[in-house]
Amino acid sequence: MTHEQTPLTIEDRLDRIATDLAYVAERQRRMEELVDEMMPIAKQAMGVAAERLAAMETQGYFRFGRAAMTVADRVVERYDQEELDAFAANVSTLLDTVRALTQPEVLALASEAGEVVQNRDRLEPLGVFGMVRAAGDQDVQRGMATMMELLRHVGRAADRMANSPRPASKATPAAPKAAPRTVARPAAEPAPVPAKRAIPGTGSSGKFAKPGASCKPTAPGAAAATLDGVGYTNDGFLSDPTQWTRELAEAMAATSGIQLEEARWKLIGFARQEWQETGVSPNIRRLTAGTGMATRDIYALFTKAPGKTIARLAGIPKPAGCI
């Protein structure tokens, strides 16, 4: 570092120029190599991209896109910044309303109402007696109750709008309770609007209770089944190796028709120890090297897939690849 200050000899200068030139040449070579490597890839990429885009063109995505732009243009021209902000602030309320209005029950109601209106030429004007008579009709009574409830909501909403300076954009997001959904609620009477937090697995033991961002890594062998408090994977391996006991190994062996005697215990014991030390379930070669037993003898003791069977009885993870 200090040699920056000391006067440089010609050799020093030449050395430095040579180093700099070598550096520049190396950068240049790397860039050329990059271009060479990337060209064939870029060619392939262009080919695939062109194919994909052509397919999208034929399907009409681009025509649709251009049309959508026209729609967007009209929206932008017609509404000013404040109105757009208000729209953005209330977009979830709007969507809730759309969802509520598109519930099957509501759609059925709307279509029935539509039919009534279409057939209005067949309806007779109603006199006072007719009104009294109609009031005795159960359907009309239910309809009246619904209308009254609706009116009550409309009244409350009107009140709130009158009392708040910027009703659309500010009142709604700030109000914490069910109140902002006034428009949606009464219309969806038969099927209550699914409030946001009620959607996933209502009340079920936290199966869907994902606390947003916290993504814990999955356990190596997530339990697929639990028996007597012990978790097993789909393949019948213990999901938690610390739950292993000799009795458990004996019980597992018995269900597979295997009697655990000294030689088999030796293999199981070694496998467990190996896993505890290295985190790897031993393969056949490790088992032979570690126990001094011949591969053939191990196959005689555990005739089918001994490595896997021994790991299962030892309560350690299944020997696995990376996928």
Added chain:
Amino acid sequence: MKNLVILGAGTAGTMMAARLSRELAPDGWRITLVDRDDDHVYQPGLLFVPFGMYAADDIVRRRRRYCPAGVTLDLAGLDRVEPDTRTVRLADGRSLSYDVLIVATGTEVDPAATEGLTGHGWRQTASDFYTLDGAKALAKALDGFTGGRLLLNVVEMPIKCPVAPLEFLFLADAYFTERKIRDRVEIVYATPLDGAFTKPRASQALGGMLTERKIAVEADFAAAKVDGEARKLVGFDGRELDYDLLVTIPLHKGSDAIARSGMGDTAGFVPTHKHTLQTLAHPEVFALGDCTNLPASKAGAVAHFQSEVLVENVLRFIAQRELLPAFDGHANCFIETGHGKAMLIDFNYDTEPLPGRFPLPGVGPFTLLEESYVNHWGKLGFRWVYWNLLLRGEDLPLDHRMAMAGKWS
């Protein structure tokens, strides 16, 4: 003047040399990189050689070209390490003493460990593709292959790049399809594991990939011996599999020099701390890459993520500070699936490969556990990244710790 010796100028060793040469004061530390030859093989490229996608020359470069300035590259070869006296004995009789030793000797295939494998038909009707010679032999064999049974066998786990056998199967299917002889070729995969996919999410997402391609699987198959004349692979459980061409992933072992030094376990892998990468036997000896006994994948990506942790820990060791237990087993790799597409997986010690997007959540551009063209281009483009960024010890815009962001758990 103190000495830091790195054994092995492969992916892991070269990266460590590049990073440490920038971190250690040149007037305080002498760094020596030891290897036995000057050929650095771009190992991810070996997969493409049998199918004629890369020529052998495309994937080999001189090691000296990647030896950073200020580091001495010694190509005499390693005889043994004497850890008690902190001495490295070279094959030509010289020796080097060290204050810090980094073992990056990798793993080797050992076809001779399987009875009969290197006998009749070796490198003709039976070959590996984990060595340059093997990959070249397979290129020749595949070129002349007009029909019959191609049998791919993994002798025993662990192996280097654990997805390579699957990639070979996918590429073979695509290769024979392109040559219009797929209907005359039977492809069989004999694995010591209980299936081609052993992790729940991967099996769920990819389970159908082999059946779709009409690739048969012989699961739980432990190869006992090969009869090269009868072209038969025999299992310890008595199963016999015929073949016309045997593609073998031979047994893997650690370097013989490590075994001679008494620093390896029964397979020759160096017992290493899972999170700090310090060897368990000697505090001044560290290990990374394929040579360790860690339950992480033996793959270049792992060595890369390890190198970031290990540089920090070597500096901490020199400064007599506590080591960081920062390595989490993070690995990611492209999986070629043929027809110009590939998949990508990203995982660590605790988290199996999950579907999603990588590295940017929702955006990608790479798709996890799902085939796409972009992944394949990523794999092809990686060769430049390897030679020009990775080996030079440049930082990539990826964290060495695995992130859950972008993964669908």
